[in-house]
Amino acid sequence: MAxxxxxxMIKPDAVEAGNxxxxxxxxxxxxxxxxxxxxxxxxxxxxxxxxxxxxxxPFYGELVEFMSRxxxxxxxxxxxxxxxxxxxxxxxxxxxxxxxGTIRKKYAKSIGENAVHGSDxxxxxxxxxxxxxxxxxxx
Ligand code: CMP
Numbered sequence: 001m002a003x004x005x006x007x008x009m010i011k012p013d014a015v016e017a018g019n020x021x022x023x024x025x026x027x028x029x030x031x032x033x034x035x036x037x038x039x040x041x042x043x044x045x046x047x048x049x050x051x052x053x054x055x056x057x058p059f060y061g062e063l064v065e066f067m068s069r070x071x072x073x074x075x076x077x078x079x080x081x082x083x084x085x086x087x088x089x090x091x092x093x094x095x096x097x098x099x100x101g102t103i104r105k106k107y108a109k110s111i112g113e114n115a116v117h118g119s120d121x122x123x124x125x126x127x128x129x130x131x132x133x134x135x136x137x138x139x
Contacts, residue, residue, distance in 0.1 A: 005035060006082040006119045007128035008090075012070035013113040020073055023116060026103055030089045032077040036133040041071045050131055062112055074132040076125075083125055086118045 010023050027034075042050065047067040054060050079085060091102025095114060098105040108115040119125035 003122040004080055004082050005076055005078050006086045006125045008075050008077060009117040010073040011115055012072060013109055014107050014115040015071050019107050023103055032079045035076040035078050036138045037075040039071055039073050042068045044068045059112060066112060076129045076133060083119055083122055090116050090118045
């Protein structure tokens with residue numbers, strides 16, 4: 001059975017631009033419940049580990065540098081069909097291809113600095129949530 005949880009990060013570009021509140025409002029208005037949340041900063045090592053699956057990609061170094069340059073908001077979100085519905089809400093990885101009304105269309109700057117992360121599968125949602133949160137931090 002599909003899980004009803006996904007994992008997200010509000011990335012350093014969106015935090016720097018002052019968009020935490022706007023993005024959380026869009027997440028709330030779309031019907032997601034916050035299960036866990038923290039404001040934190042990834043070290044280069046932690047950012048590299050989180051994005052390990054992209055290690056061989058040409059943009060990996062740039063991605064690690066970007067994701068460790070400032071604070072982020074990490075959260076586990078709950079809703080029916082969470083992974084798929086959240087990916088619809090955030091829009092395409094490249095904001096130039098994101099639909100109107102999506103978070104990336106509104107707040108992302110480029111394919112690299114794209115404002116938010118959303119898990120791409122139930123399995124990765126669980127792995128990514130576990131990367132940031134213990135059982136005691138989930139409600
Ligand atoms: P995210 O959904 O967090 O998953 C992988 C991230 O790698 C992606 O968002 C972007 O931040 C980044 N990324 C993906 N493709 C590129 C690219 N072509 N150039 C630079 N960064 C990219």
